[in-house]
Amino acid sequence: MSLYRRKDSSYWWVKLSPIRGESGPLQVSTGTAEKRKATEFHDRLKAERWEQGKLGAKPRRTWEEAVLKFLDESAHKRTHDRDKSILRWLDSVLGGKYLDEIDRTLIDQIKATRAKIATQSTANRYLAVIRTVLRKACYEWEWVDRVPKVSLFREKDGRIRSLTPDEFSKLLSELPPHLADMALFSVATGLRQANVSQLEWSEINLELLHAVIPSEKYKNGKAHPVPLNEAAVEVLKRKVGEHPTHVFTFRGKPVTQVSTKAWREALIRAGIDNFRWHDLRHTFATWHRQAGTPTHELQRLGGWKTLSMVERYAHVAPEGLQVAASRLDNALRGTLWLRLKQRETDHDSLFTNEESGGS
Numbered sequence: 001m002s003l004y005r006r007k008d009s010s011y012w013w014v015k016l017s018p019i020r021g022e023s024g025p026l027q028v029s030t031g032t033a034e035k036r037k038a039t040e041f042h043d044r045l046k047a048e049r050w051e052q053g054k055l056g057a058k059p060r061r062t063w064e065e066a067v068l069k070f071l072d073e074s075a076h077k078r079t080h081d082r083d084k085s086i087l088r089w090l091d092s093v094l095g096g097k098y099l100d101e102i103d104r105t106l107i108d109q110i111k112a113t114r115a116k117i118a119t120q121s122t123a124n125r126y127l128a129v130i131r132t133v134l135r136k137a138c139y140e141w142e143w144v145d146r147v148p149k150v151s152l153f154r155e156k157d158g159r160i161r162s163l164t165p166d167e168f169s170k171l172l173s174e175l176p177p178h179l180a181d182m183a184l185f186s187v188a189t190g191l192r193q194a195n196v197s198q199l200e201w202s203e204i205n206l207e208l209l210h211a212v213i214p215s216e217k218y219k220n221g222k223a224h225p226v227p228l229n230e231a232a233v234e235v236l237k238r239k240v241g242e243h244p245t246h247v248f249t250f251r252g253k254p255v256t257q258v259s260t261k262a263w264r265e266a267l268i269r270a271g272i273d274n275f276r277w278h279d280l281r282h283t284f285a286t287w288h289r290q291a292g293t294p295t296h297e298l299q300r301l302g303g304w305k306t307l308s309m310v311e312r313y314a315h316v317a318p319e320g321l322q323v324a325a326s327r328l329d330n331a332l333r334g335t336l337w338l339r340l341k342q343r344e345t346d347h348d349s350l351f352t353n354e355e356s357g358g359s
Helices: 035-055 063-073 080-094 104-117 120-140 165-174 177-189 193-197 230-239 261-270 279-290 295-302 307-316 318-326 329-333 336-355
Strands: 003-005 012-016 026-029 210-213 224-227
Touching: 003 035, 012 035, 063 080, 063 120, 080 104, 080 120, 104 120, 165 177, 165 261, 177 193, 177 230, 177 261, 177 279, 279 295, 279 307, 295 307
Parallel strands: none
Antiparallel strands: 003 012, 012 026, 210 224
16 A cells, blocks of 8 residues: 655655556645545545546546636636635635535535625625636536536615716815816716726827726726716816826825715715715716617726616616607508597597587
């Protein structure tokens, strides 16, 4: 039996001959100091490697192996740090398990546990990471033949809160100048808070009236072109010369916080409740829909990834569909509608004749 001790470890170790595709023998820790458990580990591993070498069976991969490969491949992602935090917590539940041991029952237990600790939305983020890792292991890396279904909690539609033009004017009058400029630019362009506060002059072309937020700074991972309207340009002209690199500054330094005491107190003085900085983006979208901007144009203006994210604002301007609905009037006038109107006219004439004594 190729079971041995090492001076630098309290665990038993296994050494097995190489199989097809390996350049040297496999040496691995059993993870236990008990010889009986180490022997069981040795025998199981040896049998698995025989199947791999002689029968071409896939080697069993662990959750840890999948996590390391996933993190390596997703290092460029904007959510990389968040994913690492989630995976650290999941290690307490899935660590040490083979991928084929992760089944629907275990995932449902994780789902219930996370929902109790935080919210269903937070639980969904954990479940989404599990699903992504498992799907990559199956469909991209071909480490396993199938993966369990991962069902997420059904979430409510996202919160939509916007201001009327009068409310926004009141807010601007109460904000300090640097926040008022940022708020006005936010509603004029629909940019998220981070893209406004981190906006640099190198991203702006005032001659061509547009800005470009680079892909590494934009949420959906793609560069976002921003056409600049008159309001946005006026804000930028006021900021020229204040700082060599950044557009929005306070006391000579780039702005890092917007939801400050000054912001909260301005909301109170303006009589505005339940309003966050991100709701300026909702205000941008709501005003566009009320002005008749089509969904596909608003999607491009706001840089939303899917149309469904923009359709949340459809309800704020149902009158915008009136023109579309009226396009059938000409066609209907020559068909059933005309007949019904004629029948109504005949019916009214009949009653008129009866009342006048006509036959």
